[in-house]
Amino acid sequence: MGTKTFHVYQSDGGWTVKKTGKSGRTFSTQREAVAAARKSVKKAGSGQILVHGRNGNLRLYESYRMPPIQEPRKKSPIAAQISRAVNKVILERVKSDSRPPSAQSAKNQGRLHQLSI
Amino acid sequence: MPNRLRTRDVFINCPFDADYRPIFEAIVFAVHHLGFFARCSLEEDDAGESRLSKIERIIEECQFGINDLSAVALDAATGLPRFNMPLELGLFLGCGRFGRPNHSKKRTLILDMDQYRYRNFISDIAGQDIRAHGADSERAIREVRDWLRLASKRSALPGGTKIIRRYRMFQSELPEVCATLELDLDRLTFLDLSKAITDWLRKDR
Numbered sequence: 001m002g003t004k005t006f007h008v009y010q011s012d013g014g015w016t017v018k019k020t021g022k023s024g025r026t027f028s029t030q031r032e033a034v035a036a037a038r039k040s041v042k043k044a045g046s047g048q049i050l051v052h053g054r055n056g057n058l059r060l061y062e063s064y065r066m067p068p069i070q071e072p073r074k075k076s077p078i079a080a081q082i083s084r085a086v087n088k089v090i091l092e093r094v095k096s097d098s099r100p101p102s103a104q105s106a107k108n109q110g111r112l113h114q115l116s117i
Numbered sequence: 118m119p120n121r122l123r124t125r126d127v128f129i130n131c132p133f134d135a136d137y138r139p140i141f142e143a144i145v146f147a148v149h150h151l152g153f154f155a156r157c158s159l160e161e162d163d164a165g166e167s168r169l170s171k172i173e174r175i176i177e178e179c180q181f182g183i184n185d186l187s188a189v190a191l192d193a194a195t196g197l198p199r200f201n202m203p204l205e206l207g208l209f210l211g212c213g214r215f216g217r218p219n220h221s222k223k224r225t226l227i228l229d230m231d232q233y234r235y236r237n238f239i240s241d242i243a244g245q246d247i248r249a250h251g252a253d254s255e256r257a258i259r260e261v262r263d264w265l266r267l268a269s270k271r272s273a274l275p276g277g278t279k280i281i282r283r284y285r286m287f288q289s290e291l292p293e294v295c296a297t298l299e300l301d302l303d304r305l306t307f308l309d310l311s312k313a314i315t316d317w318l319r320k321d322r
Contacts (some may be wrong), residue, residue: 005322020321050320067152067273069319070125072311074160078298079312085297086316089290 004047004066006037007094010054020094034060052091056084122219124180127265129157130205131185131228135303142310143254143284144183147261149314150280153181153269159307172205177216181268182209183261185228187252189238203239210245224268228260255281287317 003020010016011026015033017040018024027033034051041047046065053059076082127148131141148155156179161171176182184206188199206227213223225245229235232249235242246264250257259277266274294313295302305313 003322005320048322066322069149069315069322070152070154071315072149072160072308073126073154073156074308074311076306076308076312078309081298082294082309082312083316085294086313086320088297089293090317090321093290 004041004044006040006047006049007052007091008033008037008049008060009052009091009095018094021097038062050087052087056088058083058087121178122180122217122222123154123178124222124269125152126154126156126179127181127183128176128179128209129155129183130202130209131157131183132188132199132202133159134188137185137187138303139254140185140187140250140252140257142288143258144185144261145307145310146284146287146314147258147280148183148265149311150283150318151262151265151274152271153265155311157307160311173208176205176209176212177220180223181265182206182223182225183228183264184209184225185250186235186239187228187230187250198238206242210242226261226264226268228257255284258284283318283321286321287314290317 002022005019007018008015008030009018010030011024013026014028015030016024016026017033017037025033025036027036030051034049037049041049041062041064048063048066049060050058051060129141129144129148131137131144133141145155156175158168158172158175160175184202186202186206188202191198206225209223209225213220213225216223227235227242227245227247228250229247230249230252232247235247246268248260248264250260258280262274262277262280266272291313292302294317295305300309
């Protein structure tokens with residue numbers, strides 16, 4: 001089962017909506033990007049949207065039919081900093097990953113490799 | 118004072134030294150991934166309360182207990198065994214037996230390195246849920262998941278394979294989280310670790 005989290009973040013060309021391991025779609029405004037993410041979540045039947053601000057904080061978190069993850073009973077004194085650090089690490093991974101090759105392109109790559117030997 | 122037995126709270130009674138840290142972290146991760154609250158004596162830093170009082174209060178509140186007896190072997194430096202874990206296991210079992218009526222709902226998992234080693238040092242616990250993790254954190258995750266599913270009677274819980282896959286990913290990213298915070302990975306407190314786990318689980322699924 002694939003990831004159910006849509007990350008929305010500012011990019012060079014506007015606002016990008018992206019899931020881990022998938023290619024992103026870029027919109028000219030944040031509003032359009034969030035609307036597209038909402039549409040995808042509804043279509044999938046469940047999921048969540050994280051809108052990342054430039055300072056590392058989340059601007060928006062929306063969850064649709066997702067099981068809850070409990071906050072710890074006792075709060076860490078540096079909870080806000082940890083939250084920002086986790087956002088940063090996850091977002092960097094999401095931004096840097098590339099779409100896995102489709103079955104067809106993998107097949108082609110294999111053929112090219114064989115030819116080059 | 119009335120006590121509320123929390124049906125999603127899991128008391129973790131295990132060694133907190135560096136050698137055991139990977140298994141401790143794996144258990145905390147599994148408990149949060151399953152939608153429960155991981156709790157242990159490290160969550161409190163109230164200097165005015167004795168350590169035993171803190172432990173008693175947490176035990177009283179938790180419906181579930183995971184007790185690891187791995188560290189009963191003789192300590193290399195002192196030549197003596199460590200009795201804290203068996204003591205806290207005894208408190209948990211005693212609370213379930215002699216506590217308030219709702220405390221009879223308490224459920225306990227006992228973990229050890231080997232399945233039957235307990236017979237040599239604490240044979241009276243025969244009949245309890247005793248499982249071995251063989252000092253393997255991923256095996257500990259599977260044991261915790263399977264036991265918690267049965268003990269809590271919650272059927273819609275993620276499987277062990279999924280939890281392990283996500284745990285590996287979390288482990289690979291935790292050093293970067295700590296680096297961002299300028300925190301030493303080995304010095305991460307229980308509260309910090311729990312927060313990092315729950316945040317990471319919520320934002321990456």
